[in-house]
Amino acid sequence: MTEKLVIIGNGMAPGRMLEHLLEKAPGRYQVTIFNAEPRVNYDRIMLSPVLSGEKAYEEIIIHGDGWYIANGITLYKGHKIVAIDRQAKTVTSDHGVTEPYDKLVIASGSVPFIIPVPGHDLPGVLTYRDLDDVQAMLLAAQSRAKAVVIGGGLLGLEAAAGLNAQGMDVTVLHVMPTLMERQLDPAAGYLLQRAVEQRGIKVITKANTQAITGNGKVEQVELTDGTVIPATLVVMAVGIRPNAALAKEAGIAVNRGIVVDAGMRSNDPDIYALGECAEVNGMVYGLVAPLYEMARVAASQLAGDEKAAFVHMDTPTKLKVTGIELFSLGDFAEGEDRQEIVLRDAAAGVYKRLVLKDDRIIGTVLYGETGDGAWFNDLKKKQTDISEMRDTLIFGQSYQGGAPLDPMAAVAALPDDAEICGCNGVCKGKITGAITAKGLTSLDDVRAHTKASASCGSCTGLVEKLMVLTLGDKYNPAAVQPMCGCTTLGHDEVRRLIKAKGLKTIPAVMQELEWTTSCGCAKCRPALNYYLVCDWPDDYADDYQSRFVNERVHANIQKDGTYSVVPRMWGGVTNAAELRAIADVVDKFEIPMVKVTGGQRIDMLGIRKEDLPAVWADLGHAGFVSGHAYAKGLRTVKTCVGSDWCRFGTQDSTGLGIRIEKFMWGSWTPAKVKMAVSGCPRNCAEATCKDVGVICVDSGYEIHFAGAAGLDIKGTEVLGLVRTEDEALEHIVALTQMYREQGRYLERIYKWAKRIGIEEIKRQIMDDGEKRKAYYERFVFSQKFAQVDPWSERVSGKDKHEFRPMASVGFAEAAE
Amino acid sequence: MTWIAIGSISDIPRRGARCVDTPEGKIAVFRTADDQVYAIDDHCPHKGGPLSQGIVHGVAVTCPLHNWVISLETGKALGADEGTVRTIPVKVDGERLFLALEALASRAA
Numbered sequence: 001m002t003e004k005l006v007i008i009g010n011g012m013a014p015g016r017m018l019e020h021l022l023e024k025a026p027g028r029y030q031v032t033i034f035n036a037e038p039r040v041n042y043d044r045i046m047l048s049p050v051l052s053g054e055k056a057y058e059e060i061i062i063h064g065d066g067w068y069i070a071n072g073i074t075l076y077k078g079h080k081i082v083a084i085d086r087q088a089k090t091v092t093s094d095h096g097v098t099e100p101y102d103k104l105v106i107a108s109g110s111v112p113f114i115i116p117v118p119g120h121d122l123p124g125v126l127t128y129r130d131l132d133d134v135q136a137m138l139l140a141a142q143s144r145a146k147a148v149v150i151g152g153g154l155l156g157l158e159a160a161a162g163l164n165a166q167g168m169d170v171t172v173l174h175v176m177p178t179l180m181e182r183q184l185d186p187a188a189g190y191l192l193q194r195a196v197e198q199r200g201i202k203v204i205t206k207a208n209t210q211a212i213t214g215n216g217k218v219e220q221v222e223l224t225d226g227t228v229i230p231a232t233l234v235v236m237a238v239g240i241r242p243n244a245a246l247a248k249e250a251g252i253a254v255n256r257g258i259v260v261d262a263g264m265r266s267n268d269p270d271i272y273a274l275g276e277c278a279e280v281n282g283m284v285y286g287l288v289a290p291l292y293e294m295a296r297v298a299a300s301q302l303a304g305d306e307k308a309a310f311v312h313m314d315t316p317t318k319l320k321v322t323g324i325e326l327f328s329l330g331d332f333a334e335g336e337d338r339q340e341i342v343l344r345d346a347a348a349g350v351y352k353r354l355v356l357k358d359d360r361i362i363g364t365v366l367y368g369e370t371g372d373g374a375w376f377n378d379l380k381k382k383q384t385d386i387s388e389m390r391d392t393l394i395f396g397q398s399y400q401g402g403a404p405l406d407p408m409a410a411v412a413a414l415p416d417d418a419e420i421c422g423c424n425g426v427c428k429g430k431i432t433g434a435i436t437a438k439g440l441t442s443l444d445d446v447r448a449h450t451k452a453s454a455s456c457g458s459c460t461g462l463v464e465k466l467m468v469l470t471l472g473d474k475y476n477p478a479a480v481q482p483m484c485g486c487t488t489l490g491h492d493e494v495r496r497l498i499k500a501k502g503l504k505t506i507p508a509v510m511q512e513l514e515w516t517t518s519c520g521c522a523k524c525r526p527a528l529n530y531y532l533v534c535d536w537p538d539d540y541a542d543d544y545q546s547r548f549v550n551e552r553v554h555a556n557i558q559k560d561g562t563y564s565v566v567p568r569m570w571g572g573v574t575n576a577a578e579l580r581a582i583a584d585v586v587d588k589f590e591i592p593m594v595k596v597t598g599g600q601r602i603d604m605l606g607i608r609k610e611d612l613p614a615v616w617a618d619l620g621h622a623g624f625v626s627g628h629a630y631a632k633g634l635r636t637v638k639t640c641v642g643s644d645w646c647r648f649g650t651q652d653s654t655g656l657g658i659r660i661e662k663f664m665w666g667s668w669t670p671a672k673v674k675m676a677v678s679g680c681p682r683n684c685a686e687a688t689c690k691d692v693g694v695i696c697v698d699s700g701y702e703i704h705f706a707g708a709a710g711l712d713i714k715g716t717e718v719l720g721l722v723r724t725e726d727e728a729l730e731h732i733v734a735l736t737q738m739y740r741e742q743g744r745y746l747e748r749i750y751k752w753a754k755r756i757g758i759e760e761i762k763r764q765i766m767d768d769g770e771k772r773k774a775y776y777e778r779f780v781f782s783q784k785f786a787q788v789d790p791w792s793e794r795v796s797g798k799d800k801h802e803f804r805p806m807a808s809v810g811f812a813e814a815a816e
Numbered sequence: 817m818t819w820i821a822i823g824s825i826s827d828i829p830r831r832g833a834r835c836v837d838t839p840e841g842k843i844a845v846f847r848t849a850d851d852q853v854y855a856i857d858d859h860c861p862h863k864g865g866p867l868s869q870g871i872v873h874g875v876a877v878t879c880p881l882h883n884w885v886i887s888l889e890t891g892k893a894l895g896a897d898e899g900t901v902r903t904i905p906v907k908v909d910g911e912r913l914f915l916a917l918e919a920l921a922s923r924a925a
Binding site: 445561805810 | 820831832836845863864874880895917
């Protein structure tokens with residue numbers, strides 16, 4: 001005879017239990033379900049994608065109506081059980097249906113915690129628990145107005161991301177100092193906050209909500225510190241607690257949740273509980289994996305297997321916000337008996353931390369790159385002794401076993417959707433796919449077809465490894481990278497041959513060095529032009545048609561085809577007359593944007609090309625010359641106010657900066673050169689991240705070089721200390737000339753220095769006085785031809801064709 | 817076909833370009849190293865960069881904004897990039913240059 005099984009609640013846990021039960025003991029029970037929600041069983045985990053619009057409700061249904069019919073299950077939708085009569089063994093719903101049971105399963109889930117602040121019951125305050133909440137939020141989001149999410153945990157952040165995706169202006173309030181503090185340590189919490197904020201969601205931590213106020217509906221949220229945040233929607237996502245009230249009223253043992261044994265049985269042998277409402281061994285659970293385990297155990301018990309028992313398990317946490325990779329597992333509090341391994345890659349936004357105890361993993365936090373989460377979870381679960389692989393453990397699974405520390409294996413192990421090129425958003429699969437499908441064999445080909453490594457280039461190493469993995473021996477990166485597709489020679493070889501063969505024009509270089517194209521390309525022509533300008537300053541006629549447009553028209557092209565103009569302000573010093581002249585020019589030419597640059601200059605943006613000569617003429621009247629902000633050349637020398645004004649200044653840093661700039665302006669270099677002079681080691685001119693920097697000290701001038709603060713960030717190297725300003729200038733000039741003669745086109749000083757070696761540069765500039773003098777003399781010679789203000793030249797008519805149209809046609813016909 | 821005079825070949829530097837203003841936008845007129853003349857819209861198919869400002873090499877120009885290489889003969893992007901810019905017929909009569917106006921008129925229609 002079939003027994004009557006009644007289930008209170010129709011969430012994911014009882015749904016899974018029924019699947020198991022129908023498999024283990026088909027036909028044993030006649031099943032009746034009471035669901036307080038007026039619908040079937042759906043995947044509650046996927047509510048966030050429904051809220052963000054990535055999925056529809058229909059897509060997250062687990063058991064449709066047909067499933068209940070096919071399995072002979074009676075489902076009461078929208079029926080909330082209000083009483084359990086354990087004596088009569090019946091349950092009664094709020095619609096008055098009374099159903100007898102032989103076995104009862106309580107799966108009443110949890111209720112969201114509501115902070116009892118004034119105004120928590122105003123219309124517009126929602127929780128985030130079920131589909132009704134999501135639909136209410138979606139309705140509210142149509143206003144595109146402001147929303148406040150109280151709670152920076154898993155649910156709160158998913159709600160915030162969803163509302164943000166729906167176009168709302170969202171602020172997250174979190175009472176703790178960092179987000180998701182129960183799952184993440186502060187470092188990962190910080191990275192998470194940054195990522196959330198980058199999506200345009202505001203985050204306020206240590207935020208104590210005092211009241212929600214408004215006239216008849218939510219209008220604002222007030223914090224205890226006095227902050228007031230306007231909002232038309234407030235979502236409380238501060239936590240859940242087991243929904244055990246019904247069981248308690250029926251006299252069933254309840255602690256935090258309904259107390260059950262490892263077989264999911266309550267103190268009434270005919271009543272089971274599972275899911276978020278159940279408490280096993282003092283623990284309650286909220287993530288799906290242990291809840292599904294409860295479902296398996298309960299089904300086995302109901303099918304007659306009394307040995308089935310629930311064992312505690314840690315479950316990894318993952319945030320379901322598209323684009324944020326986050327994994328957290330186990331215990332990661334610090335402790336004396338614990339050790340940790342941490343890996344940080346700030347540029348890539350990666351943070352990984354393993355907490356170890358007795359050579360076993362007890363906790364894992366992964367942020368930014370979570371591919372090894374499953375593996376770490378496995379090691380933890382199996383209590384694997386990791387002492388053998390400890391050194392490489394943090395790098396993940398691909399670093400273990402046969403070939404430790406083989407970076408190739410790590411790349412091979414990356415999933416196809418792993419992002420390789422951050423600039424262009426290119427993933428591994430796209431690159432390997434393009435290599436195979438289009439038969440690409442060179443890095444340039446891969447760049448052209450996929451755009452990977454085509455922007456900042458920091459992923460070039462990864463891309464090359466992918467080429468090796470995909471092509472095997474067919475990929476043979478040339479020992480010397482050719483300058484471009486027009487030649488097989490590298491930059492160094494070309495520079496050497498230009499000197500050795502006395503080649504003094506671009507056609508001569510192309511002819512003698514057997515260029516494969518008739519007149520080069522946009523890569524080799526500017527490089528050759530620079531090499532010739534540098535090596536033959538007196539003989540070579542600069543080839544303007546081989547210069548990039550910025551150097552041809554002495555201004556910076558902007559995305560809309562207009563130009564920006566930066567007049568030179570020696571050492572960053574200006575005066576009233578200059579500022580007035582700039583103001584007049586801005587007014588006269590209706591220049592839309594005026595901006596102070598990082599190099600202590602004033603940038604005027606949005607100037608039409610035709611206006612450039614007139615702009616320069618007006619600036620020239622005030623004494624301005626070109627600031628070369630467009631040049632592969634000396635850009636700026638930043639200074640602080642030095643001993644003239646500053647109470648800490650040790651030398652006249654402003655004076656030295658101006659002197660350097662006046663001496664070196666107009667010189668072309670392989671890539672741009674930015675300098676700075678600071679009057680004391682407090683370094684207000686930020687000289688220690690420049691191509692060349694000077695730190696003044698009491699005893700003289702400490703010369704720095706090879707810093708970077710762009711694609712790469714690198715502090716400078718110290719060249720050496722000199723006693724006088726004259727010596728400082730000589731050393732800086734000699735260093736620059738050495739770089740001019742050896743650098744590859746577009747290679748910044750720090751890259752050149754890395755290639756040549758810091759020691760070698762010090763030896764030639766600091767130790768070898770004769771060499772230094774020779775470099776200095778060659779620079780001075782070349783300046784004779786370089787120090788011509790390009791703006792005044794063009795004001796007097798040079799290259800005037802550049803700035804005007806050749807003709808205007810067709811306007812008569814189109815006259816209005 | 818109506819040919820409109822736009823000036824002399826010597827107005828354009830070798831391996832360079834000049835613009836011709838028309839009611840429908842700028843046309844870039846290029847002169848290659850071997851004195852061939854081509855005209856295309858001054859508007860890169862990628863992001864609208866002014867092609868007339870690019871470096872001219874062979875029978876192609878590299879856009880100054882993002883380095884797309886455009887064929888002056890066909891107006892097509894070369895290499896892996898895909899896109900096309902309109903070409904305009906050019907006639908060279910001695911030193912003098914002419915553009916075909918029909919192209920302008922038919923596009924305006």
